[in-house]
Amino acid sequence: MAAAAALRIEDLHKSFDRLEVLKGIDLEVDEHEVVGLIGASGSGKSTLLRCINLLEPVNAGRVFIEGEEITARGVDVNRIRQRVGIVFQAFNLFPHMTVLRNVTLGPIEALGESRSEAEAQATELLQRFGLADKRDDYPDRLSGGQQQRVAIVRALAMKPDVMLLDEVTSALDPELVAEVLNVIRELAAGGMTMVIATHEMGFARDIANRIGFLDAGVILEEGSPEEIFSSPREERTQRFLQSIIDAGRM
Amino acid sequence: MIGGESPEKYQPLPGGSYTPPSGDRGSKILAPLKAEGARSVTIAVVSTVVVFGLLAFAILNSSGWPQIKEAFFDPMVFRESLGKIMEKFTRNVFIFLVAEVFVLILAMILAVMRSLRGPVFTPLRILAAAYTDLFRAVPTILVIFLLGFGAPALQIKGVPHSDIFWAIVALVLVYSAYVAEVYRAGIQSVHPSQVASARALGLTRGKTMRFVVVPQAVRRVLPPLLNDFIGLQKDSALVGILGYTEALRQAQIISAANFDFTPYVALALVYIVITIPEARFVDWLVARDQRRRQVAGGV
């Protein structure tokens, strides 16, 4: 294709001490594409996402964002991270800061925006996602779902090129999951490039352009949601999906 | 969705995300009483009166009590000494307030030094570790002694001779070592995902420390920080060994003149009166911070 992919991962290897967790990942994500990552716990989904924004150093392989190799020597790590937004499963928000401050911290201190600029932008984002009235609250006053939505807003405030979502609903009570999923839906509809690691199969099927099944450190199977969910080729994929069905999550 | 059973309800993470019932979290001693009603209250009251009453009775009727009363609780000596002791106590207050400010700063520097990652920072880490080892090893009284008598003895121009100066320096050196470890524990207790979230926004290590880690770390260690501050308040008395008349020395002087220990009791009361409000204040700060901290568990 003519334009560089938003995100390209080439033969990524990652080990923790002697244990190799990622054994050669290849993945390409185009602009505005949403890729869903599924797989069992321990398959390396979180690690993969953390490698993309260099929260984990990479042992071998290369990662490109908008054509720029971020795994090259001498790359300014902080600048890269400003372009890649990530939201975790838990412990996201800074509990000693208000929602507003949580959202404006990055733009002010990392992007160098002025306070008024950052606050105006933050207020707008919070409004868009129905959190305007929580602006001056501390995270302890928010429900889990609201907190995760703020976490997503906080990542958005940095105007990232790519958003990585690492099982962001796994720690939520079921009734709060929907509001977060709706936010993600809206982001996708707005054209945000995203890689989403999730257990929510129905959601993944709905929203992803492509699904990757991560198993034992490699992307075992990749394809459209229909391909993966309805007619998986690999036996391990089938077994994984079966276990999900048995657990009543699909 | 296929399958009819509802998935397992999310279980709160252990050790952190419990939200206490709203209302008065103040006194844990009396809380069970409120819970259980009038009969428990009666039992509690009776048992308290009986135990304390028996204790007081035993002490007051012991054969040595009159002598103890005269030696430790003499009203006349008490009246005579309280004023002078309180007056000298302002000197202790000056010493420990000034010292505490420098302790909090130096200790933070040491703690951050020790937490620096990266091989290039190794000498700083070693220095910080050696410092905390040294000054936690040597008894405070020795440090004050050596500096207070030794430094002026060097007869180097420009080196201050003031007892207060060296006492403050010694206290700062020693207590920074302890408080640095307290800070370090606080820093390490901040969940790594907080650091990850901050770094993920593109914040530098320094800014992450400054805006995210340190504020949380300090809030978490307020009780041990207060502990060390209270210890510092007591150790301010050590300046007395250099010859300077602070509250304890004043108490000693009156005690020796009268062959009576009541001045020490008076001093103890002064310390109690200032320490208890400090403790309640920190309790309040901690309770306020607890409420905010519940949520970091991401519920």
Place this chain on the structure above:
Amino acid sequence: MRKLFAFLVVGSLLFAACAEDNPTIGGTGATATGGTGATTSATATDCAAANADAFKSPGTLTIGTGNPAFPPWWEGGTSDGSEFEFNDPAKGEGYEGAVAAEVATRMGFTFPDQVTFVPVSFNKSFAPGPKDFDFVLQQISYKPERDDAVDFGESYYNVNQALVSAEGTSVADATTIEDLKDAKLGAPIGTTSLDVITEQIQPSQEPAVYDDLAQAVTDLQNGDIDGIVVDLPTAFFMAAVQIKHGVVVGQFGAESDEYFAMAFETGSPLVECVNLALDEMESDGTLDDIEQQWLADKTNAPVLD
């Protein structure tokens, strides 16, 4: 609810505190010095015999003194097996050592075999409760305020306070108290020396108060203080031995009525016995001889007034 609880706790304590003290057996309040012995004894020996079970360790005289034992009050050097530093009191040397030996002998004890010395810290000498000694002998000055806590014997030495310093200090050539007004002076804690500074000299700078004389000397040599007030004999010892280029500047108030006395547990009948011994030593000149022997060269200093 919490108020009621607090009230009850405080109330029960107050109630107990107001309860009548039981009359206690032994050791209440000060009795007049002079003891409660049944018969008036004629000699110290008789008195000691009559009160034989009042001694801590019957058959032995137990004397407490400070550790280290400093000259000129105690001399003779240390002994193996004795826990005393500097000087072993059991040698009976030094002014207090000689007095102790003499008093013991006059009370019928052989010195040093029937005498035990125990180290007693200053605070222990007057702390309430039963004592480990029969009396304490360590340059303790009689003061009326102290009379409730212990019983004092008679004077065994009339004390004059003095100022000791080093050559070249601002007070080395002082001749009057006026000369000392701007000086920074030091004194050991718990002594009447401190009173001299605060009541007689009243300098503009606060006195420095030390736990022991070695620290005072250090500060003197550092130039942090100008002079030290101690009793006259100790001043001589310090000038000669402890202070480089030490000099005894002068003594205060030749007519001072301060004196050293032994301290006893309140109500001790042994006060009378020791007083009898001291009376004897006074009248037959022994006390003067002891002073001549140990303090002769330590009493000549100009008077500062």
